[in-house]
Amino acid sequence: MNKKLRAVIIGPGNIGTDLLMKAMRSDWIEPVWMVGIEESEGIKRARDFGMKVSTSGVDGMLDAVEEDNIQIAFDATSAYVHAENSRKLNEKGVLMIDLTPAAIGPFCVPPVNLNDLLQEGRKENVNMVTCGGQATIPMVNAVSRVQEVDYGEIVATVSSKSVGPGTRKNIDEFTRTTASAIEQVGGAKKGKAIIVVNPAEPPLIMRDTVHCLTKEIPDQARITESVQEMIKEVQKYVPGYRLKNGPVFDGNRVTVFLEVEGLGDFLPKYSGNLDIMTAAALRTAEMYAEAMANGQLA
Amino acid sequence: MSSTELNPTHFKNRKVTLHDMCLRDGMHPKRHQISLAEMIDVATGLDEAGVPLIEVTHGDGLGGASVNYGFPAHTDAEYLGAVVPKMKNAKISALLLPGIGTVDHLKMAADLGVSTIRVATHCTEADVSEQHIGLARQMGLDTVGFLMMAHMISAEELLQQALLMESYGANCLYCTDSAGYMLPHEVTERITLLRANLKPETELGFHGHHNLGLGVANSMAAVAAGANRIDGSAAGLGAGAGNTPLEVFAAVMDRMQADTGVNIFKLMAVAEEQIIPMMDELVRVDRDSLTLGYAGVYSSFLLFAKRAGAKYGVPSQDILLEMAKRKAIGGQEDLIEEVAMEMAKARG
Numbered sequence: 001m002n003k004k005l006r007a008v009i010i011g012p013g014n015i016g017t018d019l020l021m022k023a024m025r026s027d028w029i030e031p032v033w034m035v036g037i038e039e040s041e042g043i044k045r046a047r048d049f050g051m052k053v054s055t056s057g058v059d060g061m062l063d064a065v066e067e068d069n070i071q072i073a074f075d076a077t078s079a080y081v082h083a084e085n086s087r088k089l090n091e092k093g094v095l096m097i098d099l100t101p102a103a104i105g106p107f108c109v110p111p112v113n114l115n116d117l118l119q120e121g122r123k124e125n126v127n128m129v130t131c132g133g134q135a136t137i138p139m140v141n142a143v144s145r146v147q148e149v150d151y152g153e154i155v156a157t158v159s160s161k162s163v164g165p166g167t168r169k170n171i172d173e174f175t176r177t178t179a180s181a182i183e184q185v186g187g188a189k190k191g192k193a194i195i196v197v198n199p200a201e202p203p204l205i206m207r208d209t210v211h212c213l214t215k216e217i218p219d220q221a222r223i224t225e226s227v228q229e230m231i232k233e234v235q236k237y238v239p240g241y242r243l244k245n246g247p248v249f250d251g252n253r254v255t256v257f258l259e260v261e262g263l264g265d266f267l268p269k270y271s272g273n274l275d276i277m278t279a280a281a282l283r284t285a286e287m288y289a290e291a292m293a294n295g296q297l298a
Numbered sequence: 299m300s301s302t303e304l305n306p307t308h309f310k311n312r313k314v315t316l317h318d319m320c321l322r323d324g325m326h327p328k329r330h331q332i333s334l335a336e337m338i339d340v341a342t343g344l345d346e347a348g349v350p351l352i353e354v355t356h357g358d359g360l361g362g363a364s365v366n367y368g369f370p371a372h373t374d375a376e377y378l379g380a381v382v383p384k385m386k387n388a389k390i391s392a393l394l395l396p397g398i399g400t401v402d403h404l405k406m407a408a409d410l411g412v413s414t415i416r417v418a419t420h421c422t423e424a425d426v427s428e429q430h431i432g433l434a435r436q437m438g439l440d441t442v443g444f445l446m447m448a449h450m451i452s453a454e455e456l457l458q459q460a461l462l463m464e465s466y467g468a469n470c471l472y473c474t475d476s477a478g479y480m481l482p483h484e485v486t487e488r489i490t491l492l493r494a495n496l497k498p499e500t501e502l503g504f505h506g507h508h509n510l511g512l513g514v515a516n517s518m519a520a521v522a523a524g525a526n527r528i529d530g531s532a533a534g535l536g537a538g539a540g541n542t543p544l545e546v547f548a549a550v551m552d553r554m555q556a557d558t559g560v561n562i563f564k565l566m567a568v569a570e571e572q573i574i575p576m577m578d579e580l581v582r583v584d585r586d587s588l589t590l591g592y593a594g595v596y597s598s599f600l601l602f603a604k605r606a607g608a609k610y611g612v613p614s615q616d617i618l619l620e621m622a623k624r625k626a627i628g629g630q631e632d633l634i635e636e637v638a639m640e641m642a643k644a645r646g
Contacts, residue, residue: 155366157630157632157633160423165425168425168428169428171396172429175397194364194397196397196627196629196630197426198420198626199627209632209636211366213365244636245639245640248635255635257636
C-alpha cells in the first residue's frame with residue numbers, strides 16, 4: 001500500500017485523536033507524526049498507537065518531513081497558531097488541511113466542492129469551515145443546485161460537552177465563518193448561522209435545521225430528490241448523518257431537519273459535530289491522495 | 299422568604315432601577331413587527347414617566363432577524379437610530395445573545411448610542427460571552443451579564459457562572475427567569491448567594507416572566523435579597539404571559555417607600571393608553587402561558603407552539619410540554635416545528 005500519503009496531525013486533543021483513529025483505518029492516508037506543544041495525554045495516546053511524536057510544536061518535526069516523506073498535514077489546533085504551522089509545512093511542500101476557523105485557504109465541504117477544488121489543481125491549504133458548516137452546507141447546496149436560493153440560514157444545536165474552550169472563547173468565528181461558507185460554498189445569496197449550546201444530560205446528539213428561502217416557488221419534487229441524494233453523499237463518510245424530518249415547504253421556505261451522530265471513535269457518539277469535522281477532513285485528504293496516485297495532481 | 303423580608307423597612311429609600319422591556323421582550327408577542335413610530339412613541343412616554351432604562355432590540359437580541367426567530371419590521375440599527383436621539387433622560391440598552399449576534403452588532407449598537415449592553419447566555423454557558431462582555435466593558439458601556447433559564451440550575455451553579463461573567467468585565471449580573479417558573483424563595487436563594495459572593499460594586503438584577511402570576515412577588519424578593527435592577531414592561535408586554543408589569547411593580551415600590559424615580563401615573567398612562575392598544579392579543583396568563591411557567595419552558599416558544607399546533611393539528615400545550623421534556627433551552631425555536639410534526643405523525 002505504498003500509494004498511501006504519509007501524514008502529520010497537529011494537535012493531540014480530542015479532535016486530533018479522533019482523526020488519528022479514523023486515519024489509521026484509511027486506505028489512502030498513513031498517519032506518521034502527532035505534534036503537540038508538551039507532554040500530554042494525547043501525546044501519550046499517539047505514542048501508544050505507534051506514532052512518532054513532537055512535543056515542541058511543528059518545529060520539532062520539520063526536519064523529518066523529507067526523511068519520512070510527509071505529504072499532508074492536518075491542523076487541529078487553533079486559528080491563532082494555524083498560519084505559522086501552515087507556512088512552515090507549505091515551505092516543505094506539505095498540503096495543509098485546516099480544521100481551525102483560520103480559513104486561510106479555500107473552504108472545503110467534500111460532497112459540494114471537493115471535486116471542483118481538485119480540478120483547480122494543487123493547493124497549499126484547504127479549510128474545513130466549521131462543524132455546523134460541514135453538517136448543513138450540503139443541504140443548502142442540495143436546494144441551490146435545483147433553484148436559486150436568496151437566503152440560507154442554519155441553526156446548529158450541539159451538546160455543551162462537545163464544545164471546547166477554543167470555540168467558546170470565539171463563538172463569533174463560528175457564526176461568521178459558517179455564514180460566509182453558506183454563501184461561498186452553499187450557493188445562497190445571503191447566509192446566516194446560529195449556534196445553540198445545550199447542556200442537557202444525557203448529552204443530545206447534534207441536530208441542525210437548515211432554512212432556505214428560494215427566489216421562485218420551490219420545486220418540491222426536485223428539491224426533495226436532491227436533498228435525499230445529498231444525504232447519501234454525506235453518509236459515505238459520516239454514516240450517522242440523518243434526515244430527521246422534511247424537507248418542509250411553506251411558501252418560499254424550504255426547511256430540512258438533520259441529526260448527526262458520530263462514529264464514536266474517540267469522541268462520544270453524541271458529538272456528531274466533531275465527528276463530521278474529522279471525517280470531512282480525512283475524506284478531503286483521501287481524495288487528494290487518490291488524485292495524486294492517479295497522476296491528476298502534480 | 300420570611301415575611302419580615304417583605305416588610306417596608308427592607309425597601310425604604312432603596313434605590314431601584316427599573317428597566318423596561320416592552321420594546322425588546324415585547325417584540326415577541328408583536329412578532330417583531332413594532333413600527334418605528336410606535337417605538338418612538340412608547341420610548342418617549344416611558345422617558346417622560348421617568349423610566350431610566352429602556353431596551354430596544356429584536357426580541358432575540360441584536361442579529362435576531364432570521365427565519366428561525368422571525369424577521370422584524372425594521373433592523374436593529376433602524377430601531378436604535380430612531381429611538382436613541384429622542385430620549386431626554388432615559389438610556390437605551392440592547393440585548394445580545396452570543397451564537398446569534400456578534401461583536402459587530404455590539405459595535406453597531408454602541409455607535410448608535412446605547413448605554414448598556416446585556417450579554418445573554420443560557421445559565422450554564424457563561425463562557426461563550428467572554429469576547430462580548432470584554433469588548434463592551436472595554437468600550438466603557440454599562441455591561442450586564444444575563445443568565446437565562448436560571449431556574450434550571452442550583453444557586454451555587456448560578457454563582458459559578460455569574461463569577462465568570464464578572465471576571466470578563468460585567469458590572470451587573472442578572473438572574474433571568476426566562477420561563478417564569480421560579481418561586482419567590484428560589485429567587486431569594488439565588489440573589490442572596492450572588493450578593494454574598496460577587497464584588498460589592500457589582501449590581502444585581504432580576505428579569506421575571508409573569509407565567510405563574512409571580513412577576514411582582516419575585517421581583518420584590520429579588521430587591522429584598524439585594525438586587526437593585528428590575529426588568530419589567532409596561533402592561534407586561536413581553537413573551538409568554540409577559541414580563542413583570544412595570545407599572546404594578548413601580549406602584550408596589552412606591553408603597554414600600556423604595557425610590558424608583560418613576561412617575562407612577564404617567565407610567566400607568568403609557569401602559570393603558572399606548573401598550574394595551576398595541577397588543578395583537580391580550581398578553582395574559584392563559585392555558586399555554588401558564589404551561590410555560592408550570593413546566594419551565596422558554597417564554598418566547600409560546601407563539602411558535604401555537605402556530606405549529608395549528609399547522610399540524612396538535613394541541614400547543616402538548617407541544618410545550620414536549621419541549622420541556624426534551625430539555626429545550628432558549629434559541630431552540632427550530633425544534634418546535636419538528637416536535638409538532640413528530641407528534642402529528644405519532645398520532646396518525
